[in-house]
Structure formats: C-alpha cells, structure tokens
Amino acid sequence: MTLSLTPITRLPECPEIGDDVMRGSRAAAVAMSESAEVMQRHAAPPRWEGDEAVLANHQMTATAKRLGGSVAALELGIAALDEYSDTIRTTLAPQHADHQKKDEDLRAAERTLVPLLTKDDDETKRKVAEHNAKVEEHNGVVARRERRLRAAEDIVIAALRKVDTIAEGAAATSTVPNVPALLRHAKSLKDPRKIFTWWKGLDRDQREALKTMVPEIVGNLNGIPIVDRDEANRAHMSALRDSIEQREPGERTARDKADLKKIRGVEKGLGKADGYGVPTYLMVFEPRAARGDGHAAIAFGNPETAKDVTINVPGLTSEMKNFDSVSGNAWNVARAGRNFGGESLASIAWLGYDAPSGGLDPLDFAGVGREDKAAEGARNLSSFVDGLHATREHPMHLTVIGHSYGSTAVAKAAGDGMDADDIVLVGSPGAGDGNTTASDLHANVYVGSSDQDPVTRLGNPSPVGLGGDPASSGFGAHRFHVDDGHRFAWTPLGLKNGLDNHTSYFDKGSGSLDNIAKIGIGQGDKIHEVAGRSAASNPAWWTERNEGALRDRVLAPITAAHQYGDPYARAALDHGQRFVEHAGRELAEQQRGMIEEHARRLRQAGEVVGREIQRSLTPRTPFLPGLP
Amino acid sequence: MKGFSVDLPLLHRAAKVWDDQADNVKAAQKRLKAASSQSSSLGDRVGPVAQEYFATWQKEAGARAGAAQTRANDLAKIGHDYVVLDEEAAQDLQASLPWGKGSAIREAEVHPVEGLRTPKTLPDLLSPGQQP
Numbered sequence: 068m069t070l071s072l073t074p075i076t077r078l079p080e081c082p083e084i085g086d087d088v089m090r091g092s093r094a095a096a097v098a099m100s101e102s103a104e105v106m107q108r109h110a111a112p113p114r115w116e117g118d119e120a121v122l123a124n125h126q127m128t129a130t131a132k133r134l135g136g137s138v139a140a141l142e143l144g145i146a147a148l149d150e151y152s153d154t155i156r157t158t159l160a161p162q163h164a165d166h167q168k169k170d171e172d173l174r175a176a177e178r179t180l181v182p183l184l185t186k187d188d189d190e191t192k193r194k195v196a197e198h199n200a201k202v203e204e205h206n207g208v209v210a211r212r213e214r215r216l217r218a219a220e221d222i223v224i225a226a227l228r229k230v231d232t233i234a235e236g237a238a239a240t241s242t243v244p245n246v247p248a249l250l251r252h253a254k255s256l257k258d259p260r261k262i263f264t265w266w267k268g269l270d271r272d273q274r275e276a277l278k279t280m281v282p283e284i285v286g287n288l289n290g291i292p293i294v295d296r297d298e299a300n301r302a303h304m305s306a307l308r309d310s311i312e313q314r315e316p317g318e319r320t321a322r323d324k325a326d327l328k329k330i331r332g333v334e335k336g337l338g339k340a341d342g343y344g345v346p347t348y349l350m351v352f353e354p355r356a357a358r359g360d361g362h363a364a365i366a367f368g369n370p371e372t373a374k375d376v377t378i379n380v381p382g383l384t385s386e387m388k389n390f391d392s393v394s395g396n397a398w399n400v401a402r403a404g405r406n407f408g409g410e411s412l413a414s415i416a417w418l419g420y421d422a423p424s425g426g427l428d429p430l431d432f433a434g435v436g437r438e439d440k441a442a443e444g445a446r447n448l449s450s451f452v453d454g455l456h457a458t459r460e461h462p463m464h465l466t467v468i469g470h471s472y473g474s475t476a477v478a479k480a481a482g483d484g485m486d487a488d489d490i491v492l493v494g495s496p497g498a499g500d501g502n503t504t505a506s507d508l509h510a511n512v513y514v515g516s517s518d519q520d521p522v523t524r525l526g527n528p529s530p531v532g533l534g535g536d537p538a539s540s541g542f543g544a545h546r547f548h549v550d551d552g553h554r555f556a557w558t559p560l561g562l563k564n565g566l567d568n569h570t571s572y573f574d575k576g577s578g579s580l581d582n583i584a585k586i587g588i589g590q591g592d593k594i595h596e597v598a599g600r601s602a603a604s605n606p607a608w609w610t611e612r613n614e615g616a617l618r619d620r621v622l623a624p625i626t627a628a629h630q631y632g633d634p635y636a637r638a639a640l641d642h643g644q645r646f647v648e649h650a651g652r653e654l655a656e657q658q659r660g661m662i663e664e665h666a667r668r669l670r671q672a673g674e675v676v677g678r679e680i681q682r683s684l685t686p687r688t689p690f691l692p693g694l695p
Numbered sequence: 696m697k698g699f700s701v702d703l704p705l706l707h708r709a710a711k712v713w714d715d716q717a718d719n720v721k722a723a724q725k726r727l728k729a730a731s732s733q734s735s736s737l738g739d740r741v742g743p744v745a746q747e748y749f750a751t752w753q754k755e756a757g758a759r760a761g762a763a764q765t766r767a768n769d770l771a772k773i774g775h776d777y778v779v780l781d782e783e784a785a786q787d788l789q790a791s792l793p794w795g796k797g798s799a800i801r802e803a804e805v806h807p808v809e810g811l812r813t814p815k816t817l818p819d820l821l822s823p824g825q826q827p
Contacts, residue, residue: 082742084736085733085736087730087733088734088737088745091729091733092730094726095723095730098719099756102719105712126766130716130763134720137752140751141752144752151737151741216738217740220738223741224740227744227745227747231751233751233755306719306723310719313718313719
C-alpha cells in the first residue's frame, strides 16, 4: 500500500486596512458633514409650508439634503468597515503570523516525507501518520479562520452594498442616529465615568455618527476611550488641513495660516515616534481653544493599557504651533523610561490650558506672576486625569510632570485632589499659594531644580513667584539631581549664560531626565536625591546675580534689546547644536527652524522693550526680584 | 411696474459660503478617491465592493463640489455685473442731471470679499466690519 500525505490547505492572505481607507474616509465624512451642516443652516426650515416649487428650487436646501445623504452613507459604511477592521486587527492579523509559520513548517516537513512514501516500514508509517494529524489540525484552524473571515466579510459587504447608490444614501438619512439628541445627553453627564459608561452602551453606528458629525466634541471629551478620541481628532485635523490646502496659498486667510501652523506642530509631534513601533494617539485637538493658541495632547503608547503613565505639562511659551517641542519632552521621557526597563510606559504631552506666551525674560516673569492660568490649567488637567482613570480597566501608576509655569498648574491640581501617584515639578517658579508643603499635594512629590535656573529662584519670598519654592528643604519634597549648567549671570552687555538651565530638564542623556524617567516607571526610590535649598537662599542668589545691575541702569537703554532678546535665542541655538549632534539631521533642521523663528521674534520683542525703556527712562532693575 | 433690487453684501456672503463649501467637499472627494484606490487591500471579496462604494461617494462629492463652485462663481459674476451696470446707469443718470449737479451720484469705495477667488475683480459694497 502506498502511503499518502494529507494536502495542506492554502492559507489565505490576511486583508489589510490601509490608512487611506479608515482615516481618509473618516476625514472625508467629517468634511462633508461640516458642509452639510453649513448648508442646513441656510436651508428652508423643516416645517416650511409655502410654495413647493420655491422650496424645491432652493439650492442650499437641496444641497444640504444631497450632502446629508452622502454623510449618512459614509457613516454607515465606515461603521461597517470599522467593525471589519476590528475583527482583522484584534483577531485575524495577530494569529496570521503563527498560522503562516505553521504552514511553512508543515510544507517543509512534507518535502522531507515525499521521497519516503514508497517505503512501507513502520517508522515511515508513523512519521506520515503524525504529519497528517498535524496537517488535519492545521487545516481545521485554517477552515475556522476562513469561516470567521467570510462572516466578517459578509457583514461589511452587505452594509456597503446597502448604501452604494445616491438613492440609498438619501434613504439612509432617516435611519442614521439622532446626533443632536445623543450630544445633549452626553453633555448632561459631565462625569468622565458616566460618559465612558454611556459611550460603551452606544452601538457602532451611533459612535461613528458622533465621530463624524461632532469630532471636535468626541475627540476632546474626557471619558471617551482613547482610540475613539484619536480617530475623531485625526479626522477633524485632516479635514481642516485638507480644506485649507484646497485654497491657493495667496487665497488663505490669517486664520487658515494660523491653523496650518498649529496642525503642523501637532503632526511633527505625532511624527516623533515614527519608526520606533510605538503607537501614538491624538488625545486632544482644539485649535480654537486658549484664545486661539489651541489645546493639544499626544500619547506615546496607550495610556489605557500601560502599567505606567506619565503626563508632561509644559509652561511658558507653549502653544499648539510649537507643540513639536512640547511633545519632544514627553517622547524623551518615554524613551528614557524604556531604557530603565519601563516596558509598559505611556507618555503623554498635554497642553490643555492657555500657557502664558512670551520669551524667557523678566517681563514675562512678571507677566506670569499670576496664578489664574495655572488654576484654569489645574481644573482642565484634573478632568483629563479623571478621563484616563475612567477608561481604564485596571489601576495605573500615574506620574504628572510639570515644567516651569506648568509645574504650578500641576501643583495646584494636586493640591485640589488630582488623582495621581507621583508629582514631578521641574524648573518651578512656585507650587502655588495654597501649597506650603509637599504634603498639601496628596502624592509623592519630586522636584528637579537647577541652582542656576533663574525661574526656580522666583519662589517665595520673591514678589513675582507663584507660591513656595518646592526645592526648598522646608517644602519637604524629594529633590533630585540635575546636571550643573552654565552659571547664570547678568553682565553689562546682557546675560550670557544660564537661561538654558531652565530648558534642559528633558535633554536626552541628562541626569534630570534619567531621574524623571525612573519616577515615571515607579522607581522613585532609585533617583539620585540631593538636599533641598534653604528658604533664604533665593533673595541672596538674586542679590549676588545683580551685582552688575548698577552698570546696567546706565547701559539699560543701549543694551535692553540685547538683554531681552539675545540670551534665550543664544541658549536655544545651543540646544539646537546639541540636537544636531544627538538627533537625525532632518529633525534637527526642523528644530533649528523653530528656534530661529523664536529667536527672531524674541529679538523683535527685545527691540520693542528697549524702545519702551528708552522712552520711559525706566531701568530694568525693578523687574528683578531680590533687589533693594 | 414691479422691480427688484439686490442686497450685494448678502449676495457676496452667499458666494463665500458656496466657495468655502466647494473647497471643503473637494477635499473630501480627494480623500474618498484615495480610499477607493486603497480598497484592494481589503481582500478579494470586500475590495471590489468597497471600491464601488467609495467610487459612488467620490463622484457625488465631486459633483457637489463642482456645483457649489459654479454657484459661487455665478453669484460673484452677478454681483460684478450688477455693479458694472450701476456704473453705466450712473453715467446715464449724471447726463440727465443739471450741469454741475452730477455729484448727486457719488462713487463709493468697494472691497472684495476676503478669500473669494472668482472673479478676482469682484467688487463688494461691504465695509470691512460687515464682512462675513
């Protein structure tokens, strides 16, 4: 008897869902939905009872209806494709690689057995029987997979065919979910946990309709799951960019140009993880928020499933258009955390408040000497954190990191009961008036504070600080080591050194970043801890640094512009140089461009300040804390 | 005899609405075209169905965008023609007035609507504060 081998069933290809299919069609649906809504605003009222011919001839009413049909068809089609995509992404694709390996192994074994089939000995019979059993088992797996795929395909095919003509789209408008009613209910809930429960109770069509018609709400509503937020925000951003880019550059309005800058800032942020295999999520996208400066948040890694989650809250000068640098700090934390073994770390760059604008100069110190923006930031941050907790199945270890003015916002949020495990304040001008000790913050409090960072010397008793200096020993936080920077000094020709000490806490390879990353992955006990400052050291520090101030009073009208504009620009260019050394050329060029633009603006600002000083003959020293 | 007058600022605001929506829907059409061309990756069974589905809505978006652009252009042209006609009528009118009384027909400053592309010379009686 001739032995025979059971044929191996061919493993079908695993379908792929390209970006243009899901993200692209969502962006299209959002754009068409916006236009349908605009036309609807100018259309005849729904219960108009006048001449039918006039109604039928009204073009905006007719266009609103036609676009409404397209939107309904896209919502239903995208919902079906989304379900199909989910089945492939979560079930079929992860198994495909295993099945493929099994298929290859069996075919290799088959090739070795074929020459033996003419033999009739027991050993060969045993080998063939063993192989056939494995093949049958594999064929069974492939058949089940095939059935599952066909079932998913049948559903999406039926759904797409149901709305693939204009007439079917028009008919679908009566079956699509009632978005205004859903939205009213969502707005009444307020609590992120209730919003999460409500969202999970919606069907896929309802969720898709909301993402298409009100992406600006779904994408930014705390309590909505991160994948849905990301999809809504990316669709919103893409639709906005596409629409602007449809116009010739010369035809774009000032708002168009500002929006494009903000979008590019966010896109550069998202691009930081390209090539690293780390998923990114656009958690906040509100270009009109913060009086036009915009709100944005990006997560590197999934904060709904990661064991450790960090949130970076930036400070002075942070805006959506320079979100590239804001997200760069969070990305550095993510990478450093992984270097210390934090395999399950998600790092979020969060700009959800109106950070004070301006350069790092004494005028800005005075300008940010109020806590109102920090208080607003604290409220928004706490709500964002509540949203994170609400969408997680398991508890997380959460670290909230505030830099500069952002540290005041973080401290205020923590003081008001924000639900975080660890708080990190770096380059802090103060922990807020209500927080006199670390115990007021209801979390483990860590502080990174360069002795040569002038911003950290603004904490009380300075008149322009924002509460107590968290680096002082009396505050009671864990102060960690920060690399020594340039000595901060004023000179008659302008301060030349030291402002970069305020902007280098997240530099790659720095001691500060290492300590922050350790805290972020729950290794706060492994930081390099150093002693706190004495409470009286800050005024003395300013007095010492202002030794040249008398000469400055004489020279102020001449040197003011230089002093206000050049130092930060120089420090920033130093950073750019380091960036060139450590990062890729392309990224470095982007950074350099941003810095040069910033430097140009700062110089302009400096010139204005210089003229103002010259006009009023007011020396700059009154702006400096610690002077008699 | 019954006559008609045109509210030019309103007419130009309407032209801007059509023009903006033409841009928006045109951008959507491009996205749908890209989605259609990537549909083949969805598999042998779903791919062709998705391609047909996207093709329908891509064509519809193109048609709506084209129609919206035509409306914007037509409105802009009507506004332009209306003002030009007024200039001619003004000259006729001035010719009929007593010599030296022609200043009763005054020339007014006109502004184009920001962002409206066609026609480039579109006059607009909007003052800057009235612009949409």
